[in-house]
Amino acid sequence: MLVSTGQLADAPMTRRIGARMHLAMCRHCRAFRRQIEALVRAAQAAGLAFEREPASDFEERILSCLR
Amino acid sequence: MMSGVSDLDRPSVARLRERDPDTLRAIVDQHGRRLYRAARGMGFSIEEAEDLTQEVFVTFVASIDRFEGRAQVGTWLFGILHHKAQERRRGRAREELSDPIDTVFESQFDAEGAWIRPPVAPDERVAAQEAGEAIRDCLDGLPSPQREVFQLREVEGLPAVEVSKILARTVTHIGVLFHRARARLRECLERKGWGRKP
Numbered sequence: 001m002l003v004s005t006g007q008l009a010d011a012p013m014t015r016r017i018g019a020r021m022h023l024a025m026c027r028h029c030r031a032f033r034r035q036i037e038a039l040v041r042a043a044q045a046a047g048l049a050f051e052r053e054p055a056s057d058f059e060e061r062i063l064s065c066l067r
Numbered sequence: 068m069m070s071g072v073s074d075l076d077r078p079s080v081a082r083l084r085e086r087d088p089d090t091l092r093a094i095v096d097q098h099g100r101r102l103y104r105a106a107r108g109m110g111f112s113i114e115e116a117e118d119l120t121q122e123v124f125v126t127f128v129a130s131i132d133r134f135e136g137r138a139q140v141g142t143w144l145f146g147i148l149h150h151k152a153q154e155r156r157r158g159r160a161r162e163e164l165s166d167p168i169d170t171v172f173e174s175q176f177d178a179e180g181a182w183i184r185p186p187v188a189p190d191e192r193v194a195a196q197e198a199g200e201a202i203r204d205c206l207d208g209l210p211s212p213q214r215e216v217f218q219l220r221e222v223e224g225l226p227a228v229e230v231s232k233i234l235a236r237t238v239t240h241i242g243v244l245f246h247r248a249r250a251r252l253r254e255c256l257e258r259k260g261w262g263r264k265p
Contacts, residue, residue: 005242006220006227006249031188038189039252040221042202043108047222050107051100054117058103059095065121066091066128 080136086128095124098144101223105145108218109152110207119155123147138232145225145233149215156211166210172250186253189261205255213248220245 008019023029082090102123106116126147127134134143175184206214212234219230220241227245231238 005246007242010227027188028182028185032186034188035186035253035256036249039202039249039256042199043206043217043252044222045199046202046206047104047108047218050116051104053107053113054100054103058117059092059099062095062099062121062124063088063092065125066086066095067088 077136080134083134084131086131091128094127094140098141099124101141102144102148105148105218105223106152108206108222109211109215111152111155115155119148119151122151126151139229142229142232145219145223149233152211152215166247168247168251168254171254172246186257201256201259201261202252205252205259208255209248209251213244213251216241216244217248217252 008016011019023033079090083094099120103116103120106119107113111119123144127144130147134140175182177183206217209217215234216230219225219233220227225233227238227241231241234241236244
């Protein structure tokens with residue numbers, strides 16, 4: 001659950017150690033973590049594609065609205 | 068990555084309040100495409116995302132006198148984007164307090180907490196290719212609050228505390244929405260046969 005909620009890094013040290021020990025022993029949870037990592041990489045790649053969509057004058061058009 | 072401390076010094080905040088063109092340009096250059104990307108990631112069309120990004124900056128400039136420089140400019144801008152996105156979505160289904168994805172997730176464990184239907188570690192190469200094709204469909208299937216949290220946490224790389232400020236929700240609630248988003252995406256990608264070796 002700590003992996004799924006993204007709270008592992010912020011958890012108290014004892015829970016972090018406990019979670020890491022469990023991950024070291026449980027191949028299903030390691031597989032789960034790898035699935036999450038893979039879907040995050042895919043979402044980040046989709047985000048990069050979005051960023052390239054606007055034309056080169058995108059920022060200029062925003063600035064013209066602010067003048 | 069944003070933290071709780073402002074990224075602008077006092078002179079910059081003063082120049083911003085005077086609508087100094089160079090300071091505004093620097094902020095548009097730094098945050099314009101990020102905001103656009105986030106709006107697209109939240110499910111808005113190309114045209115809507117461009118409009119939203121412009122509206123965010125217009126609102127930012129109009130409310131600049133209230134910006135005291137205590138928060139990050141990015142947090143302020145993403146907060147405006149969140150409100151604008153909510154306005155556009157008004158009338159759409161509200162977020163349910165309970166979510167069927169919780170039951171789906173929990174059904175994967177037995178009474179002792181062991182996996183009943185263990186996940187299969189994705190083949191990295193196949194997973195990258197297939198998830199790349201499927202992720203947009205799956206993102207479209209997420210309820211708006213989950214999609215917004217997923218976008219801000221995973222794509223924009225913002226910490227939970229920052230996202231909780233932007234969306235005006237507790238860190239715990241952000242964690243719940245984040246977990247549901249990931250669970251729903253994972254289920255969706257698995258249904259599409261993602262990552263399985265041929």
